[in-house]
Amino acid sequence: MCESNAYMVRDGRQELIMESVGLIRSGANGVFLKSIFGETLNVNAKIMEMDLSGHRILLEPENVSR
Amino acid sequence: MCESNAYMVRDGRQELIMESVGLIRSGANGVFLKSIFGETLNVNAKIMEMDLSGHRILLEPENVSR
Numbered sequence: 001m002c003e004s005n006a007y008m009v010r011d012g013r014q015e016l017i018m019e020s021v022g023l024i025r026s027g028a029n030g031v032f033l034k035s036i037f038g039e040t041l042n043v044n045a046k047i048m049e050m051d052l053s054g055h056r057i058l059l060e061p062e063n064v065s066r
Numbered sequence: 067m068c069e070s071n072a073y074m075v076r077d078g079r080q081e082l083i084m085e086s087v088g089l090i091r092s093g094a095n096g097v098f099l100k101s102i103f104g105e106t107l108n109v110n111a112k113i114m115e116m117d118l119s120g121h122r123i124l125l126e127p128e129n130v131s132r
Contacts, residue, residue: 002068002118024116036119047113050090052068053102 003036004055009048014058017043021057024050030062069102070121075114080124083109087123090116096128 006021007014022036030044045059072087073080088102096110111125 002070002121004068004118022117022119024113024118026113026115047090047092047116049092050113050116051088052070052090052118053088055068 002052002055004050004052004057006033006057006059008043008045008059008061010061017041017059024057031059068118068121070116070118070123072099072123072125074109074111074125074127076127083107083125090123097125 003020003022005016006018008017018033018035018041020035020037021033023034025032026047030042031047033041044062046062048060049058069086069088071082072084074083084099084101084107086101086103087099089100091098092113096108097113099107110128112128114126115124
């Protein structure tokens with residue numbers, strides 16, 4: 001299986017927010033995550049990096065002005 | 067291996083832009099993709115969806131006004 005763990009990066013620290021993520025969808029309301037166990041999570045964030053070999057997804061809070 | 071193929075979604079069609087992507091990084095200059103073979107690509111896009119089980123990454127052009 002190729003699921004990854006998702007981390008929120010705050011102040012340079014990585015906080016685990018969901019394990020075994022199977023699907024990520026980015027939209028107007030932030031990022032939707034779904035684990036392979038059916039758990040879902042919506043976070044006000046954007047996708048920063050995905051390391052598919054390292055099974056690691058990094059998100060950053062969306063409230064950063066652009 | 068858990069690499070995925072990356073597609074750009076334009077007008078509802080999915081165009082393959084890179085196979086065997088191992089790393090994706092989103093930044094101010096769009097999306098950086100790196101394949102497991104060392105190929106790199108920068109596209110003016112944002113990450114739309116990643117289906118880790120289906121090995122599919124969907125990107126959309128960044129020039130959509132928000």
